Amino acid sequence: METLTCRFGGVVAVSAVSFAVGQGEVFGLIGPNGAGKTTLFNLVTGLTTPTAGRLRYQGHDITGLPPHRIAALGIARTFQNVRLFGELSALDNVMIARHVRTHSGLMSGVLGLPSARAEEHVTRQRAMDLLDLVGLADRPDEQARNFSYGDQRRLEIARALALEPQLLLLDEPAAGMNTGEKRALSELIRGVRTRLELTILLIEHHVPLVMDLCDRIAVLNFGQLIALGPPAAVRKNPAVIEAYLGDEA
Amino acid sequence: MNASLLVQQVLNGLAIGSVYAIFALGYTLIFSILRIINFTHGAIFTLGAYATYALTGASFGFNGLLANAALPLHLPFGLALVGGSLFAALCGVIVERLAFRPLRTRGADPLLTLVSSLGVAVALVNVIQYLFGAEAYSYPADPFGQLPMAVNFGFGGQAILVRTVQVIIFAVSMVVLAALTVLMNATRTGKALRAVAEDTVTASLLGIDTDRLILLTFVISGFLGGVSGTLVGLSVGIAGPYFGIAFGLKGLAVIVLGGLGDIPGAVVGGLVIGLVESFVPSQYIAYREAVPFALLFVVLLLRPQGLLGRAVVQKV
Amino acid sequence: MPAFLSAYDFLLVSMVLAAVLALSLYVPLMAGQLSLASPGFYALGGYIAAIMSTRVFPVTGGLYSVWLVLLEMVVAALASAILGLIVGVPALRLRGIFLALATIAFVEILRVVALNLTVTGGAIGIFGVPQPFGTQIQYMWVGLPLLGLCMLFVARLERCRAGRALVALREDELAADAMGVNPTRYKVLAFTVSAIIAGVVGAISAHFINTWNSRQGTFDTGVSLMAFVLIGGSRTFVGPVVGGLVLTALPEVLRGLADLGGLPAWFAQFLRDGRLIIFGVLIALGTVFFPHGLITPAVLRRFARRGGGKP
Numbered sequence: 001m002e003t004l005t006c007r008f009g010g011v012v013a014v015s016a017v018s019f020a021v022g023q024g025e026v027f028g029l030i031g032p033n034g035a036g037k038t039t040l041f042n043l044v045t046g047l048t049t050p051t052a053g054r055l056r057y058q059g060h061d062i063t064g065l066p067p068h069r070i071a072a073l074g075i076a077r078t079f080q081n082v083r084l085f086g087e088l089s090a091l092d093n094v095m096i097a098r099h100v101r102t103h104s105g106l107m108s109g110v111l112g113l114p115s116a117r118a119e120e121h122v123t124r125q126r127a128m129d130l131l132d133l134v135g136l137a138d139r140p141d142e143q144a145r146n147f148s149y150g151d152q153r154r155l156e157i158a159r160a161l162a163l164e165p166q167l168l169l170l171d172e173p174a175a176g177m178n179t180g181e182k183r184a185l186s187e188l189i190r191g192v193r194t195r196l197e198l199t200i201l202l203i204e205h206h207v208p209l210v211m212d213l214c215d216r217i218a219v220l221n222f223g224q225l226i227a228l229g230p231p232a233a234v235r236k237n238p239a240v241i242e243a244y245l246g247d248e249a
Numbered sequence: 250m251n252a253s254l255l256v257q258q259v260l261n262g263l264a265i266g267s268v269y270a271i272f273a274l275g276y277t278l279i280f281s282i283l284r285i286i287n288f289t290h291g292a293i294f295t296l297g298a299y300a301t302y303a304l305t306g307a308s309f310g311f312n313g314l315l316a317n318a319a320l321p322l323h324l325p326f327g328l329a330l331v332g333g334s335l336f337a338a339l340c341g342v343i344v345e346r347l348a349f350r351p352l353r354t355r356g357a358d359p360l361l362t363l364v365s366s367l368g369v370a371v372a373l374v375n376v377i378q379y380l381f382g383a384e385a386y387s388y389p390a391d392p393f394g395q396l397p398m399a400v401n402f403g404f405g406g407q408a409i410l411v412r413t414v415q416v417i418i419f420a421v422s423m424v425v426l427a428a429l430t431v432l433m434n435a436t437r438t439g440k441a442l443r444a445v446a447e448d449t450v451t452a453s454l455l456g457i458d459t460d461r462l463i464l465l466t467f468v469i470s471g472f473l474g475g476v477s478g479t480l481v482g483l484s485v486g487i488a489g490p491y492f493g494i495a496f497g498l499k500g501l502a503v504i505v506l507g508g509l510g511d512i513p514g515a516v517v518g519g520l521v522i523g524l525v526e527s528f529v530p531s532q533y534i535a536y537r538e539a540v541p542f543a544l545l546f547v548v549l550l551l552r553p554q555g556l557l558g559r560a561v562v563q564k565v
Numbered sequence: 566m567p568a569f570l571s572a573y574d575f576l577l578v579s580m581v582l583a584a585v586l587a588l589s590l591y592v593p594l595m596a597g598q599l600s601l602a603s604p605g606f607y608a609l610g611g612y613i614a615a616i617m618s619t620r621v622f623p624v625t626g627g628l629y630s631v632w633l634v635l636l637e638m639v640v641a642a643l644a645s646a647i648l649g650l651i652v653g654v655p656a657l658r659l660r661g662i663f664l665a666l667a668t669i670a671f672v673e674i675l676r677v678v679a680l681n682l683t684v685t686g687g688a689i690g691i692f693g694v695p696q697p698f699g700t701q702i703q704y705m706w707v708g709l710p711l712l713g714l715c716m717l718f719v720a721r722l723e724r725c726r727a728g729r730a731l732v733a734l735r736e737d738e739l740a741a742d743a744m745g746v747n748p749t750r751y752k753v754l755a756f757t758v759s760a761i762i763a764g765v766v767g768a769i770s771a772h773f774i775n776t777w778n779s780r781q782g783t784f785d786t787g788v789s790l791m792a793f794v795l796i797g798g799s800r801t802f803v804g805p806v807v808g809g810l811v812l813t814a815l816p817e818v819l820r821g822l823a824d825l826g827g828l829p830a831w832f833a834q835f836l837r838d839g840r841l842i843i844f845g846v847l848i849a850l851g852t853v854f855f856p857h858g859l860i861t862p863a864v865l866r867r868f869a870r871r872g873g874g875k876p
Contacts, residue, residue, distance in 0.1 A: 045743055071745035085736035087800075096733045100745030102726060106754060109725025110718055116725065123726070163745060286662060314831050351853040360599055360661050364791060365852040371788050372845025379838055498673060498784065501666055539677035542670040549667045550655050 017225045018053070019218050021167075026193060026200045028214035028231075030207070032243060036223040037203045038080050041169050044201070045077050046070040057167070072100040076165035078156040080172050080203070086145035090136055090155055093144050094127040097162035130158040134188065149176045154188075161192065168192075169201045174209055182206065186213055211235065219243065257409045258527050264415035266523020267422040268481050269541075272496055273503040273515035274425055275473030281433075281510035282446045282466045285359045288366040289344050290474050291497020292373035293337045295490050297475025298482040299377060301326075301333030302386055312382025326388065334475030341471025342464060344369055353449075370497060377490040387486040388479075414484050421480065425473060426516050433512065442466065446510075502545035508558025517556055574702035576817050578773060581708040582766055584809030586786075587793035588715050589762035591805040593755045594794060595728065597735030598657070600756060601787035602668035603763040605675045608782030609648065610641035610767025615691040615777040616684060629695035629772070634707065638768045645764030646757050653756040657749060660738075672784060680779040690778020694771050704773050711769070712806070715762055719802040722758075731755055785841070792844040795851040798858030807860050812847075816840040 017040065021027045029037050042048040044055060046067040055063045062070060076097070085093050102123055104116035131137040134154040139147075147155060153173055160168060170189070174182045186209060193200055204210045210217060211231040219227040219234060221243040227234050234240055272294060279287045303309075305326060308319035324332060348369050352362050399410040433439040444452040445459050453459045478493070499522075504510075507518025522541050529537045548555060586603060593600040614637040618624070622633055656667045679685045686692075698704055722728040730751045733741035742748050771777040793812050798804015823833035835842070851858065 047739065047743065066747075067739075067742040068745050068747045071743060077743060079740065083737050083740040085733050085740070087736055088732060092729065092732075096729050096741070096746070097744040099726065099730055104726050106722070106725075106727040106758075109727050110721040112721065120726070159744065286666075314834060348849045348853075355853070357852065357856070358661070360665065361852045361856065363662055363665060364599070364795065365849045367788055367791065368845040368848025368852075370845070371785070372842045372849070375839065375841040375845065379835060379842065494784070498669065501669065505663075505666060535681040536677060538680075539674045542673040542677075545670040546656075546667055546674065549659055549663055549670070553659065553663050 016053075017220065017223070019225065019228055021199060021201060023166075023199050024193070024197065025215045026189070026202060026213050028210040028217040029201060029203045029220065030205070030210055030217060031220035031226075034222075035220040037220055038171055039223075040220070041077060041171055041201075041203065044070075044169060045075060068100070071163055071165075074164070074166040075169065076160035076163040076167070077169035078153070078160050078171055078173060080175075082149070082152045082156055084144040084152055084156055084159070086143065088144055089141045090131060090144055090147070090158075091124070091127050091140035093155060094130050094159050094162045095123050097159045098123045098126060101162075101164055127158075127162060130161050131155075133161070133192075134158045135184075150178075150181050153177070154185075157188070157192075161196070165198065167199045167201065169203075171203045172205060173202070174204060174206050182209055185209075189213060253409055259524065260409060260411050262524030262527030263419060263520060264411055264523070265526055266520035267415070267419040267516075268477070268484060268519070269499065269503045269522055270422040270516040270519030271418060271425065271473065271477035271480065272500050273507065273519050274422070274429065274512065275470040275477065276500045277504040277507065277510055277512060277515040278429065278470045278473070279466060280504065281512065282442055283349075283353075283463065284446075284510070285349070285362040286366065286501070286504075286509075287349075287470070288363065288497050288501075289341070289348075289370045289373065290470065290500065291493040291495075292370040292377075293341050293344070293471050293474040293493075294478035294481075294496055295374060295377060295487075295493030296340050296478070297333050297337030297471075298478035298487050298493075299333075299381065299386075299490075300336040300475065301329045301479040302388065302482070302487065304329035304332045305389060307386070307389070309381045310384040310386070312384065313378065313380050315380045316382065318381075330476065330479050333479055334472045337475025337478065338468045338471035340373075341467045341474065344373075345463070345467045370494065374490045374494055381490070383489045383491070385486055385488050386482070388483050412484070414480070418480050418484060421476070422516060422519075425476075426513060429469075429512050438462070438465070499541045502541035502548075504555075505545055505553070506548050506555055508555030511555065511557045514555055514557035521556070571700070571702060573817075574700065576814060578701060578704045578708050580810045580813040581705065581712050582770055582773070583789075583793065583813040584806045585708075585712050585715050586763060586766045587790055587797065587805035587809035588719055588802065589759045589766070590790045590794050591799070591802060592719065592722070592731075592759045592762070593752070594799055595723070595735060596731040596752055596755045597738065598752055598755065599661070599665045600668045600759060601665055601784070601791070602652070602671050602756070603759060603790060604782040604784070604786040605668075605672040606645040606649065606760040606763035606782075607767035607770070607786065608672075608675055608679060608779070609645055610638075610764035611771035611777040611781055612679065612685050612691070612767075613637060613641045613644055613764075614768035614771040615686075615694050618695050618772070619691055619693065620684075624695045628699065629697045631697045631707075634697045634769065634772060638765045641764040641768035642761045645760040649757040649760030650753065653753045653760070654749070657752040657756055669784060669787070672782070672787065676779050676783055686778065688779070690776060690780075691771075692776050694775050694777060696775070697772060701773070704769070707769055711765065716802060716806060723802060727751070727754070788841070788848070789844055792848050792851075794858065796847050796855065796858055798860030798864075800857045801860060801862050801865055803865060804858045804860040808858065812844065815843070819843075 029040065031037055039048065043050050046065050049064050054061055057073065057075065062073065085096065102119050104119050108116040128137060128140060131140055134157055136151060136155055136158065144152065144155060157173065174185050177185060189200060190213065192198060202210065202214060214231055216229060217231055217234045218225060219240050226239045226243060227237045276287065276290045279285065303320050304322055304324045306320055306323035308317055309315055348365050349362060352365060399412050400416050401408055401410055433442060441457045442462055444455065444457055445462050449459050503518040503522055504515055506521060507514025522544060525544065526537050526540050529540060586607060589603040617637050617640065618629055618633065652671055656664060659667055680688055730746045733744065733746055734748055734751055738748055767782065793808035794805045796812065797808015819836040823836035
């Protein structure tokens with residue numbers, strides 16, 4: 001329920017980046033391409049191990065934990081290049097993420113024990129609810145790969161939410177969306193944050209979205225933290241402006 | 250331990266090892282360029298051995314469809330070796346066109362290509378068995394004419410003998426290693442090959458004729474396979490078509506140990522396995538067959554990139 | 566009917582056992598793991614049954630008790646599970662090609678070991694494994710329930726939470742990990758289930774073919790199993806079963822064709838002996854044209870619709 005602190009000393013992509021995210025914040029992470037933002041996400045979710053530094057979450061040191069343990073602790077994410085389970089249906093994709101919140105093992109599942117079946121029913125229901133939340137409840141059985149890019153991104157968010165996370169990491173969720181979709185996404189993120197009491201960490205290139213949504217923003221360039229603060233301050237920061245000179249936001 | 254016994258065992262190990270090395274060179278070359286494991290190398294190896302045998306005019310045995318068949322040729326061994334290896338190269342190219350190219354154009358997982366190559370290898374070897382039966386064959390005893398049967402590395406009155414053919418195999422493996430290294434590092438073709446290895450799409454965008462280079466890779470690999478098959482057949486006899494599969498399996502151990510795709514690694518891997526096999530104590534000699542696979546298993550667990558390979562970092 | 570059954574009894578039972586063995590390749594494949602280790606566990610199971618029935622519970626005359634066969638199957642299952650865990654936990658950290666190679670190595674090591682131990686009969690193997698049944702077709706009493714049970718097990722596995730985890734791993738192991746699925750745990754689980762199935766089939770097979778040696782359960786077997794799953798279908802449990810049944814029957818059908826006469830001698834001979842050639846070519850064709858095999862979930866859905874829709 002408290003804050004997340006990240007202190008990483010270089011993996012080459014991320015160099016001595018350190019910040020703390022407060023509970024309930026929408027925290028933005030921006031920077032030119034290759035600045036190390038996704039690497040940072042990978043560090044936080046355990047897909048990569050930091051060379052130095054520690055990760056603290058809710059008062060615990062979670063450095064070096066494997067991704068599935070971090071997911072169990074309540075940190076969920078979406079991916080920069082959508083990583084859905086393409087062959088599976090939308091519903092199945094979301095149901096899989098219920099894995100850590102459910103318990104039936106192999107034998108009880110195979111034998112069809114009542115506890116397993118009841119749990120399956122609940123899982124299915126929760127998954128449908130989440131699909132409904134992101135507006136995809138009309139096509140639960142459609143293969144995930146058949147969805148449009150924008151819909152896939154929304155599906156990925158639904159999947160991440162199925163983890164019942166307290167911290168949600170969104171990696172460029174608005175990529176490939178048009179203005180209308182971006183607005184809807186913004187609404188969704190705000191809504192989700194309030195309803196589910198989430199803390200959100202957001203990587204995004206679309207600067208207006210970030211300025212609009214985020215309580216605080218961190219700016220990375222070449223793996224280093226060059227600015228940290230509320231949107232208004234960051235926007236005026238000379239180092240940030242310089243970093244973006246070559247890069248159209 | 251007796252010094253000359255030690256030397257003998259080392260030399261034996263190198264002899265066995267260079268047999269593996271020659272086989273592995275063609276095997277690992279394909280992986281270095283295409284990132285696939287071409288299990289048909291074992292079948293190509295067998296085809297080369299059989300083709301050379303046929304070209305020397307010898308006849309095939311009692312079983313099989315072509316029992317007692319013989320070519321109306323009696324080429325001297327050297328020419329037969331070249332001819333047989335060219336035939337092997339041709340077969341390699343045909344396999345590439347028919348089995349691997351469709352997978353490549355579909356962007357298939359390398360695992361699928363491995364599976365396909367397993368199927369093709371088993372099919373080819375069984376075709377050979379169907380045509381020529383499963384018996385063992387051996388080449389004419391004196392293929393190189395005047396050379397002595399064995400070379401003596403002995404000192405101080407103790408004879409340490411290594412068969413001439415084994416010395417030749419070792420020499421050939423070194424020559425091939427040198428030639429391939431020169432090719433890959435010092436020629437334009439080599440640079441182009443390495444570009445293809447990095448990224449086929451980019452290479453072709455740069456104007457490199459990837460198709461022709463891939464063909465070249467298979468020609469070289471097939472030729473090497475044929476040469477190694479013939480030399481091995483010369484050294485230990487052709488124990489029937491399945492000896493290619495056995496080699497194909499052992500070859501996997503060699504190239505993984507040396508580092509997949511690493512050309513000097515193929516030789517290092519081969520020599521190491523040969524030496525380890527040679528030093529298996531006599532009471533465990535029956536388990537010698539398992540040595541390459543035990544080494545393969547251990548290497549995969551501890552250091553999958555092999556002795557000379559670089560660790561692969563997976564980008565998320 | 567009885568004549569048909571007795572003429573083809575060996576084939577029919579072989580088909581059923583092959584189908585079960587194909588399922589043992591399928592389970593790890595559900596998680597995207599190509600494991601060619603099943604032949605090793607098959608060999609282990611066979612040796613356990615052969616040793617138990619010739620040395621531990623030797624029979625003097627008449628039939629061997631079916632209950633003892635079932636006991637052997639249980640022992641084989643346990644041994645395979647244990648060996649599966651021992652081998653699986655380290656090996657399953659490997660991915661893709663590396664895992665396939667490790668399993669190939671495993672089978673070869675077992676083969677050489679079996680070839681040399683006295684308890685396994687060395688190169689000769691074990692002969693005269695006692696029979697629990699008077700005729701071969703009676704093996705169906707064990708074979709068919711075994712197939713039914715395994716099919717049921719895998720079918721239910723496909724639908725439950727654990728099965729979903731396996732499929733997620735197949736689709737995208739990293740994403741599955743990030744969504745809370747412990748990859749090692751489930752891969753080892755699938756591998757162990759696969760080992761148990763293969764071990765049990767091995768145990769019954771030792772009795773069925775009356776003898777067991779190091780030529781049972783080798784790399785070749787692995788290639789055949791691959792053909793069953795690759796051609797039959799790798800995305801649904803029905804695929805391997807159909808693949809195992811059909812591709813085991815195929816050589817016999819071809820042999821029958823060859824015996825019909827009227828075919829050129831070389832072709833007839835090919836039909837008779839070319840089983841592995843055909844399998845090999847089918848595998849190569851399958852990877853290109855049917856990467857998921859012939860029986861896919863889509864095909865099953867169409868079947869279901871046609872069955873349920875049209876009266």
